Amino acid sequence: MQYLLLIYENEAKREARVGEEQAAYMAGYHQFTKDIIAAGAFRAGDALHPTSTATSVRVRDGETLVTDGPFAETREQLGGYYLVEAEDLDQAIDIARRIPTASCGTIEVRPIMDYAKAT
Amino acid sequence: MPPPSPAADALTRTLREHHATLMAALGRATRGDLILAEDALQQTALAALEQWGDQGVPDRPVHWLLRVGRNKLHDRHRRSATHDRHAPALTDQLDQPQAPSEQALAQMLDDATIPDERLRLLCACCHPALALEARVALTLRVVGGLTTDEIARLCLVEPPTMAQRIVRAKRKIRDAGVPYAVPPIAELPARVAGVMHVLYLIFTEGYAASGGDRQVRGELCTEAVRLGAILADLLPTDGEVLGLLSLMLLQDARRHTRTDADGGLVLLEDQDRQRWSRRKIVAGMDTLGAALKCGPPGPYTLQAAIASVHARALRASDTDWHEIALLYDILDKASPSPIVRLNGAVAWAMAEGPASGLRRLDPLDTEPSLHRSHLLPAARSALLLQMNRHAEAAAACQEALERVGNAPERRLLEARLQQCLYPGS
Numbered sequence: 001m002q003y004l005l006l007i008y009e010n011e012a013k014r015e016a017r018v019g020e021e022q023a024a025y026m027a028g029y030h031q032f033t034k035d036i037i038a039a040g041a042f043r044a045g046d047a048l049h050p051t052s053t054a055t056s057v058r059v060r061d062g063e064t065l066v067t068d069g070p071f072a073e074t075r076e077q078l079g080g081y082y083l084v085e086a087e088d089l090d091q092a093i094d095i096a097r098r099i100p101t102a103s104c105g106t107i108e109v110r111p112i113m114d115y116a117k118a119t
Numbered sequence: 120m121p122p123p124s125p126a127a128d129a130l131t132r133t134l135r136e137h138h139a140t141l142m143a144a145l146g147r148a149t150r151g152d153l154i155l156a157e158d159a160l161q162q163t164a165l166a167a168l169e170q171w172g173d174q175g176v177p178d179r180p181v182h183w184l185l186r187v188g189r190n191k192l193h194d195r196h197r198r199s200a201t202h203d204r205h206a207p208a209l210t211d212q213l214d215q216p217q218a219p220s221e222q223a224l225a226q227m228l229d230d231a232t233i234p235d236e237r238l239r240l241l242c243a244c245c246h247p248a249l250a251l252e253a254r255v256a257l258t259l260r261v262v263g264g265l266t267t268d269e270i271a272r273l274c275l276v277e278p279p280t281m282a283q284r285i286v287r288a289k290r291k292i293r294d295a296g297v298p299y300a301v302p303p304i305a306e307l308p309a310r311v312a313g314v315m316h317v318l319y320l321i322f323t324e325g326y327a328a329s330g331g332d333r334q335v336r337g338e339l340c341t342e343a344v345r346l347g348a349i350l351a352d353l354l355p356t357d358g359e360v361l362g363l364l365s366l367m368l369l370q371d372a373r374r375h376t377r378t379d380a381d382g383g384l385v386l387l388e389d390q391d392r393q394r395w396s397r398r399k400i401v402a403g404m405d406t407l408g409a410a411l412k413c414g415p416p417g418p419y420t421l422q423a424a425i426a427s428v429h430a431r432a433l434r435a436s437d438t439d440w441h442e443i444a445l446l447y448d449i450l451d452k453a454s455p456s457p458i459v460r461l462n463g464a465v466a467w468a469m470a471e472g473p474a475s476g477l478r479r480l481d482p483l484d485t486e487p488s489l490h491r492s493h494l495l496p497a498a499r500s501a502l503l504l505q506m507n508r509h510a511e512a513a514a515a516c517q518e519a520l521e522r523v524g525n526a527p528e529r530r531l532l533e534a535r536l537q538q539c540l541y542p543g544s
Contacts, residue, residue, distance in 0.1 A: 090298045091298075111296055
C-alpha cells in the first residue's frame with residue numbers, strides 16, 4: 001500500500017528555528033530521507049512553502065470559490081509530505097514516527113486510494 | 120421481532136458461542152478483511168435460518184456455518200475475479216473450487232481455535248489507530264458476537280450511533296491497511312491498555328448481560344478469562360494484565376451463584392458461598408499476589424483486591440467493608456469514575472450505615488454518564504429503604520425501573536418496589 005505522511009508543524013516555531021538548531025534539524029531530515037530510500041519505502045517527498053502562500057479551492061453549486069490561506073485554521077500547518085510504500089498501517093506509522101517533526105508537530109498518515117482495488 | 124423458532128434459537132446460540140472462532144477462520148481466509156468476512160457470516164446466518172427451519176438443525180452447526188460461509192466467500196471471490204483482475208486474493212484454502220471435505224473444515228476450525236488466531240483478530244479490533252470506543256465496539260461485535268443494540272446499551276450510547284461507529288471502524292481497518300497480525304512483542308505493551316479495556320467489557324457483558332433474560336452469559340466470561348490468560352502469558356511482568364486476569368477470575372468464581380433457579384439475580388450477600396469456585400479463587404488470589412509484586416497497583420489490580428476481600432469472607436457478615444470502602448477511595452484516585460464513586464458509596468453504607476452512603480450518592484446526580492443508567496436510582500432506593508424512607512425509596516425504585524434493560528435486575532427492583540409500597544407485608 002502507499003501512504004501519504006503529512007507533516008504538520010507550527011510555522012511560527014519553524015521560522016524561529018535558525019542557525020545551528022536549524023542545521024541539526026535538517027540533518028535529521030537528510031538522514032531520515034536517506035534511510036527510507038535505502039529501505040525502498042520512499043516514493044516522493046517535498047517540503048511546502050508556508051501556509052501564507054496557500055490557496056484553498058472549493059466548488060459549491062457549480063461555482064468555484066477560491067480563498068486565500070489553508071483549508072483549516074489550526075495551530076499546526078501542513079509543512080511537507082512523504083509518499084511512502086508500506087506493507088500495512090503499522091509499517092507506515094513506524095516510518096512516520098521517525099520523521100523529525102513527529103517529535104514537535106503531527107504527522108498525519110493517510111492511505112492512498114487505490115482505484116483499481118476500490119469496488 | 121420474528122417469533123422464536125428452534126432454528127433461530129440454535130442459530131443465535133451457535134453464533135454467540137462460536138463467533139470469535141468463525142470470524143477468525145473467515146478473517147484469515149479474507150486476509151483480514153473483516154467486512155468481507157462478516158458479510159459472508161451474515162449471509163450464512165440468513166441461509167441457516169431458512170434451511171435449518173425447513174430441514175432441521177444440522178448435527179454440527181458450527182461446521183455447517185463455516186462450510187457455507189467459506190462457500191459464500193468463494194462465490195463472491197469468483198464473481199469479482201471475473202470482473203476485476205485486481206480482486207484481492209483469498210488464502211489458498213479458499214482458492215480451491217471444490218467443496219471442502221469434513222476433514223478440511225475440521226482443520227480450519229482447529230486453526231481458528233489456536234490462541235494466536237483469535238489474538239490476531241483481537242489485535243486488529245484493538246488497533247490504536249482506531250478510537251478506543253471503536254475498538255470496544257468492534258471487539259464486542261466481531262470477537263464477542265454481540266448485537267449492535269446490546270453493545271449500544273453496554274456503552275451507554277444510542278443504537279444508530281453505535282451502528283455507525285462499527286461500520287466506520289471496519290472501513291478504517293480495510294482502507295487504512297490495519298494489519299491482521301499479532302504485533303511484535305516490543306509493541307505489545309502499547310496495545311495492552313486498549314485490549315484490556317475491551318476484554319473487561321466483554322467479561323462484564325458475560326457477567327451481567329445488558330439485555331434479555333440471560334443474567335449470566337457464561338461463555339463470554341470464559342472467553343474473556345481465556346484471552347486474559349493469553350495476554351498474561353505474553354506479558355508476565357505487566358501488573359495490570361495480571362490484575363485484570365485476577366479480577367476476572369475472582370468475579371468468575373461467583374458467577375454460578377449470581378442467579379437462582381428461576382434466573383433471578385442473587386445479591387452478593389445472599390449468595391451461597393459454598394458454591395463459589397475455590398479453584399478460581401485460588402488462581403485469582405495467586406495472580407493478584409503476582410500482580411502486586413509488579414509495582415504500584417493500577418485500577419484493575421485494585422479492583423481485584425476489592426474482589427479478594429469478598430472472596431476471603433466465608434460468610435457475608437465477615438466482609439471487611441471498611442477495607443473495601445478504602446480500596447474504592449484509592450481506586451477513585453487512581454482512575455476517577457462516577458461508577459467507582461457509586462460503588463464506593465455503597466461500600467461506605469455497608470461500613471458506616473446507609474446515611475453515609477446516601478451522602479456520597481448525592482453529588483453523582485450531576486454525572487451525565489449516569490443519566491441513562493438505572494444504577495444510581497437503584498442504589499439510592501436500597502439505602503432509602505434501609506432508612507425506612509419508603510416514599511422516596513419507591514420513587515427512586517420507579518426511576519430505576521424506567522431505565523433498567525435486564526430482566527433479572529428488573530425483577531429485583533420490582534420486588535423492592537413492593538417492599539417500599541407495602542412495608543408491612
